[in-house]
Amino acid sequence: IHSSHMSDNPSFVLRGVEDVVYEQRPIPEVSGDEVLVAVKKTGICGSDVHYLFEGRIGDFVVENPMVLGHESSGIVAKVGPKVKNVKVGDRVAMEPGATCRVCDSCKSGRYELCPDIVFAATPPYDGTLGRYYRLPADLAYPLPENVSLEDGAMMEPLAVGVHSVSNLGGLKAAQSIAIFGCGPVGLLCMAVAKALGASRIIAVDIVPARLEFAKKYAATETYLPLKPEEGESRPDYSRRNAANMKSVLGIEDRGKKSIDLVIDASGAEVSIQTAFYVVKSGGTFVQVGMGNPNVTLNLGLLMTKELNYKGSFRYGPGDYPLAISLVANGKIDLKPLVTHRFKFNDAITAFNATRKGKSEDGKGVIKVIINGPDADDE
Amino acid sequence: IHSSHMSDNPSFVLRGVEDVVYEQRPIPEVSGDEVLVAVKKTGICGSDVHYLFEGRIGDFVVENPMVLGHESSGIVAKVGPKVKNVKVGDRVAMEPGATCRVCDSCKSGRYELCPDIVFAATPPYDGTLGRYYRLPADLAYPLPENVSLEDGAMMEPLAVGVHSVSNLGGLKAAQSIAIFGCGPVGLLCMAVAKALGASRIIAVDIVPARLEFAKKYAATETYLPLKPEEGESRPDYSRRNAANMKSVLGIEDRGKKSIDLVIDASGAEVSIQTAFYVVKSGGTFVQVGMGNPNVTLNLGLLMTKELNYKGSFRYGPGDYPLAISLVANGKIDLKPLVTHRFKFNDAITAFNATRKGKSEDGKGVIKVIINGPDADDE
Amino acid sequence: IHSSHMSDNPSFVLRGVEDVVYEQRPIPEVSGDEVLVAVKKTGICGSDVHYLFEGRIGDFVVENPMVLGHESSGIVAKVGPKVKNVKVGDRVAMEPGATCRVCDSCKSGRYELCPDIVFAATPPYDGTLGRYYRLPADLAYPLPENVSLEDGAMMEPLAVGVHSVSNLGGLKAAQSIAIFGCGPVGLLCMAVAKALGASRIIAVDIVPARLEFAKKYAATETYLPLKPEEGESRPDYSRRNAANMKSVLGIEDRGKKSIDLVIDASGAEVSIQTAFYVVKSGGTFVQVGMGNPNVTLNLGLLMTKELNYKGSFRYGPGDYPLAISLVANGKIDLKPLVTHRFKFNDAITAFNATRKGKSEDGKGVIKVIINGPDADDE
Amino acid sequence: IHSSHMSDNPSFVLRGVEDVVYEQRPIPEVSGDEVLVAVKKTGICGSDVHYLFEGRIGDFVVENPMVLGHESSGIVAKVGPKVKNVKVGDRVAMEPGATCRVCDSCKSGRYELCPDIVFAATPPYDGTLGRYYRLPADLAYPLPENVSLEDGAMMEPLAVGVHSVSNLGGLKAAQSIAIFGCGPVGLLCMAVAKALGASRIIAVDIVPARLEFAKKYAATETYLPLKPEEGESRPDYSRRNAANMKSVLGIEDRGKKSIDLVIDASGAEVSIQTAFYVVKSGGTFVQVGMGNPNVTLNLGLLMTKELNYKGSFRYGPGDYPLAISLVANGKIDLKPLVTHRFKFNDAITAFNATRKGKSEDGKGVIKVIINGPDADDE
Ligand SMILES: NC(=O)c1ccc[n+]([C@@H]2O[C@H](COP(=O)([O-])OP(=O)(O)OC[C@H]3O[C@@H](n4cnc5c(N)ncnc54)[C@H](O)[C@@H]3O)[C@@H](O)[C@H]2O)c1
Numbered sequence A, B, C, D: 001i002h003s004s005h006m007s008d009n010p011s012f013v014l015r016g017v018e019d020v021v022y023e024q025r026p027i028p029e030v031s032g033d034e035v036l037v038a039v040k041k042t043g044i045c046g047s048d049v050h051y052l053f054e055g056r057i058g059d060f061v062v063e064n065p066m067v068l069g070h071e072s073s074g075i076v077a078k079v080g081p082k083v084k085n086v087k088v089g090d091r092v093a094m095e096p097g098a099t100c101r102v103c104d105s106c107k108s109g110r111y112e113l114c115p116d117i118v119f120a121a122t123p124p125y126d127g128t129l130g131r132y133y134r135l136p137a138d139l140a141y142p143l144p145e146n147v148s149l150e151d152g153a154m155m156e157p158l159a160v161g162v163h164s165v166s167n168l169g170g171l172k173a174a175q176s177i178a179i180f181g182c183g184p185v186g187l188l189c190m191a192v193a194k195a196l197g198a199s200r201i202i203a204v205d206i207v208p209a210r211l212e213f214a215k216k217y218a219a220t221e222t223y224l225p226l227k228p229e230e231g232e233s234r235p236d237y238s239r240r241n242a243a244n245m246k247s248v249l250g251i252e253d254r255g256k257k258s259i260d261l262v263i264d265a266s267g268a269e270v271s272i273q274t275a276f277y278v279v280k281s282g283g284t285f286v287q288v289g290m291g292n293p294n295v296t297l298n299l300g301l302l303m304t305k306e307l308n309y310k311g312s313f314r315y316g317p318g319d320y321p322l323a324i325s326l327v328a329n330g331k332i333d334l335k336p337l338v339t340h341r342f343k344f345n346d347a348i349t350a351f352n353a354t355r356k357g358k359s360e361d362g363k364g365v366i367k368v369i370i371n372g373p374d375a376d377d378e
């Protein structure tokens, strides 16, 4: 770290729909148990793109200029007087949601539900795409030597996978899982399932290239959904598609050939409908993907199978630590997912590539990483 | 029991839509660990009415003549050579689903999901509306002295309430619950909630008389849903209705004024939609009511609140015993729910009253009981 | 509150074994989300007595002067600028353990295990027996109107009962429980069991008067242990005692007559040994009582019954709120437990009465309450 | 199978202490859902040896001649008319405990606690060391092609490991475990821990050769306990030993260096005492080893760490299937554990080797397998 850098804090700021600028922001002061991190690597996720191109996600509306970015890692640049777990110079993954610590959710072990969470790049709170970001010290997780800063940035989406598959889904070794959607989140759910010892990991996507990637990366089987027929209602299509999927892959409702856990990481209504048929009697379905909020579901299946249908939101206690351990222990390899890297000053190009799903050279995007302003120093 | 009765077995048989007759059926032989029960009291439930007037419920179609009835109690008339838990003359509640005991569901403590369950009056299996019914001895639960045979018949729907509220819902003392639908199932869910020590029991129904009944019986508060406006979509209506309900009753998303558990016992789409707004962040929603299988839900709420949405199907291990204890300990009073009683030979009148929701004298029906052929002997 | 009082803070300070004085202590400053409470009622517990007469409990040694007392309630006298949940003048129960909020235990919903807990009157931290006590605002729980300040002080031992019986023990309505030891902690465990709807609450104590009290208060049955025979080993005695208890009370290892949950609130080795025989196969045993740390147990029972033997330490998330609700809802009556009340200046007499188990007039002590210096103003 | 074999059933029968003979026993008839298995491979376990050399284990006393053996696999020789899951000729692992299926334990998913279990070679029930053994069809688990009959016999002790580590211990990927005792049971617990993705597997034994074996097989670290000093009490020794173990291995009470789960598979009092210090605050301790039933424990640790101390008895629903999957998926290799193989007619030599821990050639025993009378045919 050049000490000169401590005097300026260039940041990538969203001012309105498709209106971004680089601005100097004050360098945050740290006090008590806070740390200041020099941001080195930031992944771009669908929500960042949403804010940039639509200015809102559901009820969250960008009303004031906001720094973008929330999947980051960096190097500790300053620590408050009470900080014990990290020191200046440590490489850390940054958990981007600072919670109140006193509400019922925070105290009872579900801080992801804290109503007062300050989440990076969720309006009105600034994100991490600047030179510095301040956060409570316990949210800066030191990276083991064999874990890179890029891996560190990827801990954010990986924590989503850990939360969904391990924590809420409770997947155990030798169980079967089906994952709908092979974007970064679906792929990381597969990686977690593999690390936990799943015997069968079925990847589903409508894009064949994504299925191929999934197969190479972590899936044991893939499924390409049928095409809908003209005039066919979604529930009818989904029943037909599920029947096909079950017959092609030999999936049953009970016993060894049944699917213990289903994850939807697509947000697509037909995926969710199909998944209700695919999951076993007495099984669990974790909803991670966010699409159209209003989705038509077959409650007959929910009831006669006594399904457990759970919403998954970000990550909670233990999810970041488990994500880091799984990578450090070699059970998950994050490297294949980073398909593109950009300089801090090329952030807009990075966002465009993520939006289009491919870079100008035609290469498909899984995850784009933007370097921090000083990342080239490392 | 007159020994003469052992030679005949008059039964109330459904032959087709709206086509029922009394027929003599062979008296079942008992062997091993089976018992023969002389049926004394049988409650009528919505599903019995459905089969009678529509010949089917979903995929269950009445294709051959089938004896109706499954909410029954009686007196043990014969026991197989291995039976130890009951003896001839014992008054018993009859759990109407005999399971295979060897499948994964049976062995892992969720026998309600057994694919080979023989459930009374679910095609193709005969029900209990005859003089005799045979079942495995462990499904004949002796009734304590202070529990009547009528109470015994009511254990069946009460077990549905126990399964939903205690077992799946996990309700604990001093928690809050909202129950949509004040038919027998909803009312029994309220009774269970009261017995478990719920601090707040909110009853919801579109029929004011049912709300009044609920309030007298077990609810602490009631809510009459708003009327839908013309042209208003169901999701829009439900959001408006939920906002009204929350403001009128002072319901919040978190903390002391929040609702820990929601039960839908109406099957109505707008109830279910409303309930997603009413349940607290991190809360549980148990679906008991069966209506239109395709229901449009707001998954945004499922996810940002990390709801746990569970289907409930019949009852499983421990539910009958808990139902009986709660009644025996005086924590639940089933008597107010039995509004009508009919002789065995008036079974059709009993079904008609249940279907119309009132008897010919205009009295509202909650639960109708049909006596066994010999019940007048008791 | 007389504003004059804000200038002094008389406190009851332990300087060494059997060496206590009243001293003026500085009035704590409040900042951020802290509150200052004017202490009005403080219960005395065995641990306070231990520190006074022995200067230590296990590894906790009083090395510097320490204010005693930790079971307190009071009136909010000052609030920090960020406090929202209470305001000056509110009557509150005071949870006496302030935790770090950032360690794994705190974040995962088990803050009772926080290694950095600042617990009132556990060395080296000062307790509540002064005019004022400062604590984080979320640990000051407003008391509903129908809950008195004395009840408020009793929330501390009641929270121990809630933690043990409801949280760790998982007791459900209509289950059976046996509680060894009928001191305040055992009695409060019984009160919780009753509030949760236990069908059978068996109280065990070697002091007949305590059994009588328990029976009047919350137990459904009592058991007076056999006398040990000369030369009999403790394990032998306990087996004999357990056999007698089971036969006298009709306790079985399985089924309706079995004991789902056992609590030891005596700390006595023979109680714990007896309890291993009494709890049902597959049951739970929660250890609350602290006696001789080295206790000889029959692990054959632990294994063949697959017992779940759990240590209970203080209370965690949700325990204080549940304790307050159960009292506010009328499910628990704390008044009968307060047998003695003393002025602030008579604290030593109060400690002596607690130690001896009776006051000078011979009346048996259950719980002694010491008023705050200004309690007579209320 | 030679059809001639169907006419005789030579069996290895224990008549009294150290008194065994080969006897012809009638070939069991199969009816209903039973199968007859031609036994091919049988492992010898400590309990078999106990019965042979002492005639009893605790309250289980051999009073009548009893066939020994319970860790077996074989080939289905006959099936009852209702059997669907296997057919004649199938290779199967045999779960040796047939339960009643109607008691509360059986119905609620804990059949290992069934009071009416018929367990092979537990008096008064005959074991598997004969040509044929009859059992309910659902307890005959077909072996996948890549799983050998020897593996099939090893499923019994492996199921003990699965039950303890996965089911009761709830071990998850990336957690840490310490296992006391490196006999077959301890080693199989380690194998399960490895299969579930444990990051740290600490093996403890007083026999260095067993530690070496453990390290090669599945442990990540080993610990050789200190020698007790003269006159040192066991609790004192254990505290000293634990302190040494924690310092040598860098074990802490909380955080990344803490031990989430401890298994005792030694039955030794000092192991159990040591383990109470080693397990983390808030951790779980599963007791598998059976030694002297009376063991002195430090309950201060149980309480201040809020430990969960669980007895483990045999195996329950899902344990055999998970054991088989883990082997079939290549996550567990059972072959290294089989150190000795004997012919059916050399059963006594096999028992002697197991008892002495080594064969006559001095080779250390882990697991001895006795072939069925016809195993050489395979
Ligand atoms: N719950 C949370 O906390 C959380 C956190 C991050 C992301 N998310 C959500 O997770 C989802 C996945 O995120 P991502 O970054 O991987 O997005 P993505 O857009 O890269 O991936 C979605 C994938 O779903 C596939 N898909 C679309 N329709 C499908 C269908 N009918 N069947 C099967 N697959 C289909 C797409 O082809 C794509 O590969 C998004 O909805 C996102 O909003 C949720």
Ligand SMILES: NC(=O)c1ccc[n+]([C@@H]2O[C@H](COP(=O)([O-])OP(=O)(O)OC[C@H]3O[C@@H](n4cnc5c(N)ncnc54)[C@H](O)[C@@H]3O)[C@@H](O)[C@H]2O)c1
Pocket (backbone or CB within 6 Å): A303, B045, B046, B160, B180, B181, B182, B183, B184, B185, B186, B204, B205, B206, B207, B210, B225, B265, B266, B267, B268, B270, B271, B287, B288, B289, B290, B291, B312, B313, B314, B315
């Ligand atoms: N899950 C199971 O195992 C199980 C078992 C038995 C019954 N059931 C189902 O439970 C439901 C209730 O059974 P029941 O016998 O009490 O039926 P019921 O018809 O007597 O009661 C349903 C109640 O819901 C009310 N209702 C209708 N629309 C409503 C709305 N929009 N808002 C609020 N209330 C509304 C009705 O007025 C009625 O009082 C049925 O759907 C039944 O099929 C399920």
Ligand SMILES: NC(=O)c1ccc[n+]([C@@H]2O[C@H](COP(=O)([O-])OP(=O)(O)OC[C@H]3O[C@@H](n4cnc5c(N)ncnc54)[C@H](O)[C@@H]3O)[C@@H](O)[C@H]2O)c1
Pocket (backbone or CB within 6 Å): C045, C046, C160, C180, C181, C182, C183, C184, C185, C186, C204, C205, C206, C207, C210, C225, C265, C266, C267, C268, C270, C271, C287, C288, C289, C290, C291, C312, C313, C314, C315, D303
């Ligand atoms: N786990 C915790 O967080 C926690 C908190 C508070 C108190 N405690 C412990 O709980 C225990 C009870 O506290 P208390 O304030 O009620 O104490 P207490 O001394 O008033 O009560 C103990 C009771 O146990 C009875 N007893 C003694 N030997 C017995 C025996 N052999 N069989 C049956 N009963 C016997 C005594 O007669 C007495 O009534 C104490 O050991 C205390 O240290 C634990």
Ligand SMILES: NC(=O)c1ccc[n+]([C@@H]2O[C@H](COP(=O)([O-])OP(=O)(O)OC[C@H]3O[C@@H](n4cnc5c(N)ncnc54)[C@H](O)[C@@H]3O)[C@@H](O)[C@H]2O)c1
Pocket (backbone or CB within 6 Å): C303, D045, D046, D160, D180, D181, D182, D183, D184, D185, D186, D204, D205, D206, D207, D210, D225, D265, D266, D267, D268, D270, D271, D287, D288, D289, D290, D291, D312, D313, D314, D315
């Ligand atoms: N719970 C159950 O259902 C179940 C089932 C099978 C076996 N068991 C029990 O599990 C235990 C292990 O069985 P096994 O077949 O592996 O027996 P084993 O005798 O082969 O192994 C025990 C190991 O513990 C070691 N040991 C002895 N004292 C020790 C100490 N102080 N510290 C560390 N290690 C020590 C021994 O050296 C030996 O290697 C036995 O007690 C057995 O009875 C229980």
Ligand SMILES: [Zn+2]
Pocket (backbone or CB within 6 Å): A099, A100, A101, A102, A103, A104, A105, A106, A107, A111, A113, A114, A115, A116, A117
């Ligand atoms: Zn919070």
Ligand SMILES: [Zn+2]
Pocket (backbone or CB within 6 Å): B099, B100, B101, B102, B103, B104, B105, B106, B107, B111, B113, B114, B115, B116, B117
């Ligand atoms: Zn079954």
Ligand SMILES: [Zn+2]
Pocket (backbone or CB within 6 Å): C099, C100, C101, C102, C103, C104, C105, C106, C111, C113, C114, C115, C116, C117
């Ligand atoms: Zn802490």
Ligand SMILES: [Zn+2]
Pocket (backbone or CB within 6 Å): D099, D100, D101, D102, D103, D104, D105, D106, D111, D113, D114, D115, D116, D117
């Ligand atoms: Zn059984």
